[in-house]
Amino acid sequence: MPGLEDVYRRSPIVVQNAMATAFGAKERLLRYGGRFRDYCDEVDRGQWLSADELAELQAARLRAMVSFSVDQVPYYRKLFDQLGLAASDIRGPEDLAALPVLEKDTVRQDPESFRPTDLAERPVAQTTGGTTGTPLRYWVTPSAMQYTYATYEVRFRRWAGVALGDRMASINGRKVVPVEQAKPPFWRHNLAFNQLYLSAYHLTDEHLPSYVERLERFAPEVIVGYVSSIHLLADHINRHGLAGVVRPRAVLVSSETLFPWMRADIEQAFGCKVHDGYGLGELAAFITECRHGSLHVSPEYGVVESTTTDGEEHRLIATGLFNRAMPLLRYDTGDVIRMAPPDHRCPCGRELPVVDQLLGRADDYVVTPDGRSVGPAPLSLAFQGVPGIREAQIRQAEEAAVDVLLVVDATFDDAREHQLDHELRERLGHVVDIRYERVDAIARTVWGKRRLVDSSIGRRGAT
Ligand SMILES: [Zn+2]
Structure with missing residues (x-):
């Protein structure tokens, strides 16, 4: 029996929008x-x-x-x-x-x-x-x-001058559209709660203009999401002289290191303050x-x-x-x-x-030959449903290929590697050669922190 996610992926966009709304309702009750x-x-x-x-x-x-x-x-x-x-x-x-x-x-x-x-x-x-x-x-x-x-509402949203129910655009790890999809829309609209979910996996030079256009039409009061994804959007906006076209009251980021230069780029692009959060x-x-x-x-x-x-x-x-x-x-x-x-x-x-x-949340991006940059937070989601992985690292020394280093336990077999491969391809597509290597340990940074992505092409932070 197909999982809900498979049903979602095979449904027309109108149905997907409705399902995004229904998922929203269930999550909303719990939260x-x-x-x-x-x-x-x-x-x-x-x-x-x-x-x-x-x-x-x-x-x-x-x-x-x-x-x-x-x-x-x-x-x-x-x-x-x-x-x-x-x-x-x-x-x-x-x-x-x-x-x-x-x-x-x-x-x-x-x-x-x-x-x-x-x-x-x-x-x-x-x-x-x-x-x-x-x-x-x-x-x-x-x-x-x-x-x-x-706590999120009072000490994150309200501190930033926004509130639950405000028009929100979010760009996080959710697979809102298939990675192989080559044309917009790369987003789904949750009608009931006024939320626009944008894919974090289609951020290419080719598609970024359509993201900005959609955001401009949606006119979010707040943009929420991964630092890496929002920064890619901001960088595009700044490079094309589009600063201020999308003007939320605040941008809320989390999950990855927010370097000062990234903060400056995002604040310039959206003309508002960035609030960093850790939970x-x-x-x-x-x-x-x-x-x-x-x-x-x-x-x-x-x-x-x-x-x-x-x-x-x-x-x-x-x-x-x-x-x-x-x-x-x-x-x-x-x-x-x-x-x-x-x-x-x-x-x-x-x-x-x-x-x-x-x-210590310093991490790199994987840059694909078709020009997409995918940050560590969305990539980490590929590993989450695959049992038997103790540690992992994605290394990239050339644009056409990545090496995935895995420390695994005895339950990890070829079927699981295949499952992981499927998950990674959903995020990186088929344009990158993905090689797997099982290792005993993964090197730590000077802070003792492991990085998920180590890329000499998409280097963003200090080691
Ligand atoms: Zn204070």
Whole structure:
């Protein structure tokens, strides 16, 4: 039986638009139903609490999460037992150092051991590719989703001067049209919610004008999506003297490193401020940019550890405070941050902690012979449905070919490689030769971060 996605792909555009609307409705209920409104009020009030009040609230939520985890989650019950610790030994974030850092691989190898035996809500299964190409299965509670979207609404959208329901154009990993499609439309319109989904896989010199034209007609109030994709659009707009043709009130980006020059290009093209955001699919950390350009941590959402006080870079270790469907304590996100000094005060008046820089999401693009540039965030989605892959990297030394390096487990066979090949071709097309190589390990960057894409042709960031 064909999956919904196959049905979607074979349907006429009118039906696809209707299906995009129906998918939107289901997603919308999970995100914006239930306690979403109450959480918005809470998150709104919470942003004006003093640093001390926030610290107290965070510690209380941490104690509750640790206590729940030790009571209900097999992995933590065993871990605390082995360490000779009781849940009550963790009174605040400063006590977390007693626990080992939780590697993504540990979760990936046995995700079931992180699920509670007893849960008041029915969990929803999710998969993330992450920007390192290692798929991870995890579960969320509807209330944690609603709390996450309330935080997104209040501390991302509203900080940027927009709101839920505004006309939104989004360009992310969603495969809205087949990659082999050679003519517009490369987008679908969600009529019910006023959203235009644009393909991140057709950004060529040839097609970019049609994107800009469609955006101009749609006149979005906000543009949301991957840094790489939005930057390609902005670069085209600037090069062709089209700045200001599309004028949203804000651009919200996430998932990839936003370099200062990219920010400048995007702000020039769209004549508005870019707001950067960081949130994990695994619901462990939430960091968003206010109007004064500070990246604020939401401390009641998750603990973001600051291991140094001297402004040095370190791994972003996070502890989620809300998602009981899969508690993650001291979770190594694989990303790198530099915290601002604790006494740093943002002119916006909020005492939420500030991240000086989100680093280590530096990644390249794959550039195809037909002129498309595809960034790491959309490419990471190719790996997410394929089991047995522990690590992956796409290397490109020439335009006509890429090498896909894979660290796999025993379950990975030729059928899975074939499946991955299919997924990658959906994003890169057939113009690139894709070679596969199984390796023991993938080299890390100086920050200890793996990059998904390493391309000498589409080099964008520092290593
Ligand atoms: Zn601020």
